[in-house]
Amino acid sequence: MSFVLHPVLINLATSSVPPEAESVSLGPLILIAVLLALVTIHLTSRIAGEVSIRIGFPSVLGELIGGVLVGSSLLSLLVFQEGTAGADLVEMAASSRLMEWIASTSGLGPETMAAVFANQSQIIDVLSELGVIILLFEIGLESDLGELLRVGPQAASVALIGVILPFVLGTLGLIYFFSIPVIAAVFAGAALTATSIGITARVLAEMQKLSSAEGQVIIGAAVLDDILGIVILAVVAGLAKTGEVQMTDISIIIVSAVAFLVGAIVLGRLLSPYTVGLIERLRSRGNPLIPALIATFMLAYVAQVIQLEAILGAFAAGLILGETELRGEIEEQNRPISDFLTPIFFVCVGAKTNLAVLNPAIPSNRDGLIIAAFLIVVAILGKLVAGLGVFGKPGINRYAIGVGMIPRGEVGLVFAGVGAATGVLSDSLDVSIIVMVIVTTFIAPLWLRQSFATPVPELEIDAETELTSLQDLQATVTHEEATEASRSSSGSVNVSEPEGSQS
Structure with a gap:
């Protein structure tokens, strides 16, 4: 993003x-x-x-x-x-x-x-950006840092599969099936790797699934996906401008991302006892929320300065403050601010959607819509398969995790915008990316809710089967007990007879 x-x-x-x-x-x-x-x-x-x-x-x-x-x-x-x-x-x-x-x-x-x-x-654009910063701060507050660290390997697996698979399938498919030039195909393939953490996180929070194992894997994977997205965007933008990949820039971005997240969390946990003590001694109005927002905006600023995402800084601040005893009070005070700013972001995402690209009556849209159908299939399948990458978590809803990674939202539009600005994307390919973003963004919230729903019919069948199995087991046990009792009875008779004859 x-x-x-x-x-x-x-x-x-x-x-x-x-x-x-x-x-x-x-x-x-x-x-x-x-x-x-x-x-x-x-x-x-x-x-x-x-x-x-x-x-x-x-x-x-x-x-x-x-x-x-x-x-x-x-x-x-x-x-x-x-x-x-x-x-x-x-x-x-x-x-x-x-x-x-x-x-x-x-x-x-x-x-x-x-x-x-x-x-x-x-x-309004800046207020929209503040809205998503506050949203990610809120998500960080509600997340469990310990659980995020525990699901870290699973989240990394989901993120990597969800980036590599759509990118490879999309790029190769565009080159071989649609004869798209290599650099343009790489750019479109890169747009398939993105995940809109804001949309998914909001739906998870509404369903109260944010702290679930699935929710934590999705959030962790989306954060990693965001970092990988920055790296990929830097690579393809450089490739589009110069035809070369600058490995130095890529290395700097990766090292900066890791150092920032680890450093912010470690330093924050070390300093939080002193910070909490200081905040508790303050008597002015607005505590503890204002000091918390100061820390959030500072981390967001640092992340932006080192060419990362402001939302990563906000998320890190939420994780740190979520480990303190002030968490509940900060959440309560932050709710009205979030209720005011966050809707600006989502309404603006919808307002910027250009429905004209969906009109097949416009000749320039037709090729784009055909390519878009291919990109939509790859975009959805790639993330669903990524959900299967969760290992070591029996009983976890891998299907829901895959669905949670589907929405591209404003992130995909950024890729399309950069591609159009560099002149790499043709009109039809630009339209296809925008259509893919529209479809994945609008189907994901409803699909995510459905993926977490309990399938009642299956449950009834399972209960009936289980009852039948228990009845069969009980009948078997009763039969075996009767057989054993019969054998014991006949065995005692056989033993007593020799004793009688002996005497």
Whole structure:
């Protein structure tokens, strides 16, 4: 998962400010645009999430579908910036219903509204990224570090199989079946390796399966998958630009990831008693959550600086604080913040989904849809087989683990975006990756819930079979006891007769 935080939210260069904007303060307009976007997002998440829960589906599925509804594919209430070209920006701003309403009430021209739109889009993007950071911090808090370490080998096995198998099958299949150029096929194959930890973790938390053995294997594998995804993205991006693989960069990323996770957890466990003692002596409002969030954001910052993922730092912070006695209090205080920020992430993922790529009436989509069907099969089978890689855990639900690794979400879109930016991917291949991401993202929440469901019919058959077996066993034991008693009786008669004759 690759999130690049925008270094400057209000990024209007003097030369790009339209003449009419020089006499207009953009700050209030940007604030209005952001507030309207947040109202739209949270109304959507509340309504769609509630409907989804009431019909027996995970709320995250409702948030994703609600995002599609208010996004550029349908209602165009939430439209996000793509690219920086002035003309394109004006056109995108004009396509947003929110920007259209603000323009009609303020009387400002299209260039000024494009500037407002660009900043609103970036601010919502950053809030979305904060949402997934808070989500992973929450997941870390609810995870058991000891259990994660115990399932570490199984998680590593699932992650490796789930990366290697889809990558190899996807790359070779595209080359031999569809005659895709090697570098483009490698890029598309790399997109198949990703796993969206945010979507799976949210569903597991809703089902209260996060602390189960399956949940811990999935989370551990998804974290490792995320690290491997960064490595693969660095490799294929370098391959696309220079045609060469920079082993030095790969080595640095791997060493940095291992050193960061191990160092953060070890150092955090050593310092946590002193930190907890200090926090307990504080009397100001907001304890212990604010100090916990400070630690979370610092670790997220360090992870981002060393070219890892901010969410890895947040997850590590949650794991560390989850081992302290403040865990319950932090979870309770963090819940409202998570409830506010996390839906922004999921609604935005849905809003950025372009349903136009699914339209077979568009000639340029047809080849992409055929390739997409192949990629979807490989994407699903590769992760299902990865679930079988769990060893030494009798009775564990390997099927659910495989399903939990299926959603690609925003991670797959990052691969598609980087590939399109480098010019490696053709239009049809770019469409196929996006379709694969859409399908795996939307089927996974419902499928994951089903995979954890107890198959009642099988249970009834098993119970009936077990009862029959017990009755047969009881009859056998009774028969053997009767036979043994008969033998003992006849044996005692035979023994007494010789004694009588002897006397």
